[in-house]
Amino acid sequence: MLTFVIRRVFQSALVLLIVGLVAFSMFRFVGDPIDNMLGQERTDADIARLRTDLGLDQPFPVQYVKFLKGAAEGNFGVSYRQGRPVSTILVERAPATLELAAVSGFFAITIGIGLGVFTAIRRDGFMANMIMSVSLIGVSLPTFLIGILLIYLFAVELGWLPSFGRGDVVNIGWWSTGFLTASGLKALILPSITLGLYQMTLIMRLVRSEMLEVLRQDYIRFARARGLKERSVNFRHALKNTLVPVITVTGLQLGSIIAFAIITETVFQWPGVGLLFINAIQFVDIPVMAAYLMLISVMFVGINLIVDLLYFAIDPRLRVDQKGAK
Amino acid sequence: MSDQTSQSAPKSMFARAWDSDFAYNFRRTPVAVGSAFVVALLVLSAIFAPLIAPHNPFDPASLDLMNGFTAPMAANEFTGDVFWLGTDDQGRDVFSTILYGMRISLFVGFSAVLFAMVLGITLGLIAGYVGGWIETIIMRAADVQLTFPAILVAMLIFGVAKGITPIEHQDKMAIWVLILAIGLSDWVQFARVVRGATLVEKDKEYVQAARMIGRGKGIIMLRHILPNVLSPVLVIATISLALAIIAEATLSFLGVGAPPTQPSLGTLIRIGQGFLFSGEWWIILFPSVTLLSLALSVNLLGDWLRDALNPRLQ
Numbered sequence: 001m002l003t004f005v006i007r008r009v010f011q012s013a014l015v016l017l018i019v020g021l022v023a024f025s026m027f028r029f030v031g032d033p034i035d036n037m038l039g040q041e042r043t044d045a046d047i048a049r050l051r052t053d054l055g056l057d058q059p060f061p062v063q064y065v066k067f068l069k070g071a072a073e074g075n076f077g078v079s080y081r082q083g084r085p086v087s088t089i090l091v092e093r094a095p096a097t098l099e100l101a102a103v104s105g106f107f108a109i110t111i112g113i114g115l116g117v118f119t120a121i122r123r124d125g126f127m128a129n130m131i132m133s134v135s136l137i138g139v140s141l142p143t144f145l146i147g148i149l150l151i152y153l154f155a156v157e158l159g160w161l162p163s164f165g166r167g168d169v170v171n172i173g174w175w176s177t178g179f180l181t182a183s184g185l186k187a188l189i190l191p192s193i194t195l196g197l198y199q200m201t202l203i204m205r206l207v208r209s210e211m212l213e214v215l216r217q218d219y220i221r222f223a224r225a226r227g228l229k230e231r232s233v234n235f236r237h238a239l240k241n242t243l244v245p246v247i248t249v250t251g252l253q254l255g256s257i258i259a260f261a262i263i264t265e266t267v268f269q270w271p272g273v274g275l276l277f278i279n280a281i282q283f284v285d286i287p288v289m290a291a292y293l294m295l296i297s298v299m300f301v302g303i304n305l306i307v308d309l310l311y312f313a314i315d316p317r318l319r320v321d322q323k324g325a326k
Numbered sequence: 327m328s329d330q331t332s333q334s335a336p337k338s339m340f341a342r343a344w345d346s347d348f349a350y351n352f353r354r355t356p357v358a359v360g361s362a363f364v365v366a367l368l369v370l371s372a373i374f375a376p377l378i379a380p381h382n383p384f385d386p387a388s389l390d391l392m393n394g395f396t397a398p399m400a401a402n403e404f405t406g407d408v409f410w411l412g413t414d415d416q417g418r419d420v421f422s423t424i425l426y427g428m429r430i431s432l433f434v435g436f437s438a439v440l441f442a443m444v445l446g447i448t449l450g451l452i453a454g455y456v457g458g459w460i461e462t463i464i465m466r467a468a469d470v471q472l473t474f475p476a477i478l479v480a481m482l483i484f485g486v487a488k489g490i491t492p493i494e495h496q497d498k499m500a501i502w503v504l505i506l507a508i509g510l511s512d513w514v515q516f517a518r519v520v521r522g523a524t525l526v527e528k529d530k531e532y533v534q535a536a537r538m539i540g541r542g543k544g545i546i547m548l549r550h551i552l553p554n555v556l557s558p559v560l561v562i563a564t565i566s567l568a569l570a571i572i573a574e575a576t577l578s579f580l581g582v583g584a585p586p587t588q589p590s591l592g593t594l595i596r597i598g599q600g601f602l603f604s605g606e607w608w609i610i611l612f613p614s615v616t617l618l619s620l621a622l623s624v625n626l627l628g629d630w631l632r633d634a635l636n637p638r639l640q
Contacts (some may be wrong), residue, residue, distance in 0.1 A: 125448060142572045142617070
């Protein structure tokens with residue numbers, strides 16, 4: 001167990017180092033930072049001074065270590081476009097993305113598991129078949145088209161919900177939240193459905209197939225024979241045993257929710273980190289791109305690590321196997 | 327005697343292909359025939375766009391600003407011109423822009439998959455056949471890349487490439503950068519499958535025989551192993567094509583893809599989104615429907631191909 005954990009942590013650190021190297025190379029070789037930071041009226045003395053100030057005259061490995069140190073302290077330099085520290089901008093934008101991701105994740109997990117169990121129990125029912133067919137279409141629709149479709153229906157035609165932005169936000173310290181105002185909550189609905197729909201269908205299909213597999217097994221029949229209530233059989237016995245693959249996929253999907261937030265945030269002009277990243281690409285704002293890359297890799301690698309470690313917490317068989325192997 | 331020879335005369339290539347299990351399976355699967363038909367129709371109309379399109383949307387001389395915002399199948403109030411699918415704000419015929427846009431979407435999609443395929447097959451063959459530290463490096467790189475969603479990788483590559491190209495070439499280069507970005511984000515699938523299949527093949531007798539007669543590593547990989555690992559590659563290529571078309575549309579929709587001077591379907595949808603609120607629904611609806619039918623039918627074709635080529639299901 002311990003060797004496994006150590007090896008996994010070591011692997012994660014290695015991935016982060018490689019990504020850091022990529023981010024640093026972007027920083028160092030795409031465009032000239034000096035060009036980007038100094039205006040038209042610069043002298044050779046200015047250039048030389050900035051070069052020393054930024055440490056650009058030092059050898060590559062030294063610069064890389066300095067970059068990693070800075071990144072670990074949350075210092076990613078100054079945005080070329082906004083002229084402000086990247087870390088400040090990221091802190092400003094993060095709450096919007098995290099709230100959106102949290103709501104879509106919650107939506108995807110609850111509705112996904114609920115519908116998955118429902119379609120598995122009523123396998124041949126009309127509603128269950130309907131849900132399965134509709135979910136096929138949901139998987140093939142590109143995210144941005146779903147967003148546009150929802151905007152057209154609920155914002156343009158019906159006029160019920162706003163089509164862009166976060167509505168009114170309340171500031172609690174540095175965190176700005178949309179959860180506390182009516183307009184903020186209304187603004188969350190369409191983007192989180194757009195973002196969570198794909199994950200929801202994925203979780204639903206997975207739960208359904210796992211449930212169908214489990215419901216065939218002897219211990220379920222035995223539980224029924226003992227006269228347990230149907231609800232207890234379905235949820236306490238069957239669902240519980242489908243959770244290992246569901247948690248894996250859900251965990252990995254949480255990472256994609258953050259990444260795909262880029263698309264949803266652009267469709268709904270949601271002022272989060274994803275929109276910031278797209279604007280950074282359009283204007284080749286390298287410090288913002290590098291910082292986003294580092295941030296999202298920490299998130300992805302972290303989630304993968306946690307999911308792997310969770311296996312042990314959830315599935316006692318794995319622990320036994322490991323002991324047996326020793 | 328002469329009767330017999332005419333009886334057993336080898337059939338033509340076409341007749342043999344028609345009689346094969348593969349073709350039989352195809353004919354008996356309505357979904358496959360239907361989606362193949364849609365794909366063929368869309369690809370052909372994209373190829374022959376200059377002949378089919380009633381207008382050339384990129385020729386400013388053929389545009390009339392008075393024709394702007396004409397609804398589908400309705401006569402324009404100023405000029406009396408009728409357009410099948412209406413016009414956009416600049417009086418461009420939506421039907422023609424879709425045909426030309428599909429050309430770019432398909433070109434980027436096909437080229438990106440081809441690029442990913444060549445790269446993935448090469449690296450997969452080398453990793454599987456040569457092994458050693460080369461294999462470790464290739465497969466570790468694949469693992470790291472697989473940690474991130476392909477679309478994110480493509481965006482990053484696009485951003486970096488944009489930073490490297492000088493501003494005056496950016497619009498011209500955008501299509502090629504897009505192909506590079508989507509291709510590089512997609513090679514891992516091919517490399518993994520080819521490596522796996524190569525590991526199985528490399529110890530079989532025909533490979534040992536080739537080694538015995540002194541054939542070089544390159545020749546063995548290309549002439550002997552490659553033909554035997556191609557059928558799973560074909561399946562991945564079809565599914566990758568659908569993904570690449572959607573990835574291209576997504577990037578262009580986000581404004582980090584095909585420029586407005588060379589609009590793909592995604593760029594057209596991006597442009598159309600601006601007119602959603604003012605009621606010009608046709609500018610966005612028709613490109614979206616085209617994109618959807620293209621992606622969906624390629625996907626269905628890929629699903630069928632996967633089942634048809636899977637020996638376990640036969």
